[in-house]
Amino acid sequence: MELEKLDGMSVLETIAKHRSIRKYEPRSLPKNHVEALMRAALRAPTDAAMHLWTAIRTTPEQRRVISEWIGQPHVAEAGEFFVFLADLHRVEKLLEYRGERRGRNDFSLLVFAAIDAALAAENMALAAESLGYGICFIGAVQNAADRIIDLLKLPPHTYPLFGLTIGIPAENPPTRPRLPLDLMIHEGSYRTYSEEDMERAYREMAPYSRRRDWLRMLKRYAAEGGYFEAREGYMRELFRKMSFNI
Ligand SMILES: Cc1cc2nc3c(=O)[nH]c(=O)nc-3n(C[C@H](O)[C@H](O)[C@H](O)COP(=O)(O)O)c2cc1C
Numbered sequence: 001m002e003l004e005k006l007d008g009m010s011v012l013e014t015i016a017k018h019r020s021i022r023k024y025e026p027r028s029l030p031k032n033h034v035e036a037l038m039r040a041a042l043r044a045p046t047d048a049a050m051h052l053w054t055a056i057r058t059t060p061e062q063r064r065v066i067s068e069w070i071g072q073p074h075v076a077e078a079g080e081f082f083v084f085l086a087d088l089h090r091v092e093k094l095l096e097y098r099g100e101r102r103g104r105n106d107f108s109l110l111v112f113a114a115i116d117a118a119l120a121a122e123n124m125a126l127a128a129e130s131l132g133y134g135i136c137f138i139g140a141v142q143n144a145a146d147r148i149i150d151l152l153k154l155p156p157h158t159y160p161l162f163g164l165t166i167g168i169p170a171e172n173p174p175t176r177p178r179l180p181l182d183l184m185i186h187e188g189s190y191r192t193y194s195e196e197d198m199e200r201a202y203r204e205m206a207p208y209s210r211r212r213d214w215l216r217m218l219k220r221y222a223a224e225g226g227y228f229e230a231r232e233g234y235m236r237e238l239f240r241k242m243s244f245n246i
Contacts, residue, residue, distance in 0.1 A: 003036050003040055003043070003127065006033075006036055006131060008131050009130045009132075010130075011126065011130070014126055014129045014130040015126065016175075017129070017175065018129060019173050019174065019175045019176055020134075020135065020136040021074070021135060021136055021165075021167070021169045021171060021173070022074040022136055022171070023077065023170040023171040024078045024134065024165070024168060024170050025077075025168040025169075025170045027079055027167075027168055028079045029079045029166065029168075034080060037080075037124050037128050037131075037166065038057070038124070040123045040126070040127035041055060041123050041124040042120070043123060044116075044119040044122070046116045046119070046120075047112045047115065050112070050116070051087075051091070051116070052087055052088065052091060052109060052113035052116045052117070053084060053087055053113060053116040053117035054084075054085045054087040054158065055082045055083065055084050055085070055117075055120065055124075055164075056082065056083045056085065056152050057080065058081045058083060058152075060076075062081075062151060062152070063075055063076050063078070064076045065151065066081070066083075066141070066151070066163070069147055069148075070138070070140040070141065070143045070144050071143075072138060072140055074136055074165050075163065075165055077167065077170075078165035078167035079133075079166060079167040080165070080166040081163055081164070081165050081166075082121070082124070082166070083141060083148065083152060083162075083163045084117040084120065084121045084160070084161050084162055084163070084164065085117065085154065085158045085161060086113035086116075086117055086158065086159045086161055087113060087117075087157070087158045088106065088110065088113060088157040088158070088244075089155045089156065089157040104245070106157075106246050107245075110239075110246065117162075118161075121137070121162070121164050124164060124166070125137070125166075133166050133169070134168070134169035134171075135164060135165060135166050136165045138162055138163035138165060140163075141160050141162055141163045142231055142234075142235065145159075145234075145235070145238055146241075148160050149238070149241075154242070156242055157243055157244060158242060159238070159239060159242055159244070176207075176208055177204055177205055177206075177208050178204070178205075179201055179204060179205065180200055180201065180204055183197060183200075183201060
């Protein structure tokens with residue numbers, strides 16, 4: 001199905017209405033919609049046309065298993081779950097096929113692979129939302145990345161960065177808050193943050209959680225002893241296991 005022939009919401013309306021969906025009707029998407037969403041991902045910009053990403057469209061059984069591993073039921077409930085990879089393997093193969101060798105560029109290509117993958121996934125997400133589906137990015141694939149690598153038979157120089165659930169929403173949450181725009185986009189040069197900026201940030205983000213405590217969330221993920229500290233060594237080790245020289 002060609003994208004432009006589908007009747008979706010406008011891009012601006014789709015962006016404005018975005019909220020992550022974590023409850024889905026246990027129904028699959030029509031084939032032509034799935035095809036269109038995959039094509040939307042493919043249309044995303046990609047640095048130097050290197051296409052440094054791959055997505056794996058998982059089967060219902062794979063979704064069930066991954067959902068259990070990472071403790072996120074919405075992964076099993078959603079009609080579709082794609083795992084987005086950083087992929088230096090295919091470009092390496094393409095070079096080798098024509099007698100060339102990929103350079104010593106694992107780190108820099110990996111950074112750009114993450115950018116490529118995020119752009120492709122967001123294109124897919126926006127296309128899905130414009131058709132009325134709900135989506136949720138799933139970084140928690142990191143909590144079982146080693147098993148997911150085996151399950152999806154990923155070759156060296158690939159890495160599962162995040163997942164994307166897509167399905168028919170079974171909840172209708174409000175849009176969630178964001179930091180004030182002037183803290184995110186600075187005019188001319190990087191700004192210094194005042195005490196008032198900090199207060200505004202916590203005030204604006206308070207409605208994010210029922211307890212009105214955004215700090216609790218930040219601490220859980222980004223502070224000492226948080227999830228990302230726990231991931232640090234594990235992810236580095238897995239990247240090495242996938243033959244990345246970083
Ligand atoms: C890279 C990335 C990883 C995420 N991982 C998860 C996840 O594992 N599980 C989940 O339920 N939501 C996940 N989310 C969704 C975020 O929690 C959500 O986007 C954020 O709280 C803002 O809410 P909103 O999308 O409804 O505006 C992730 C989002 C991103 C961009």
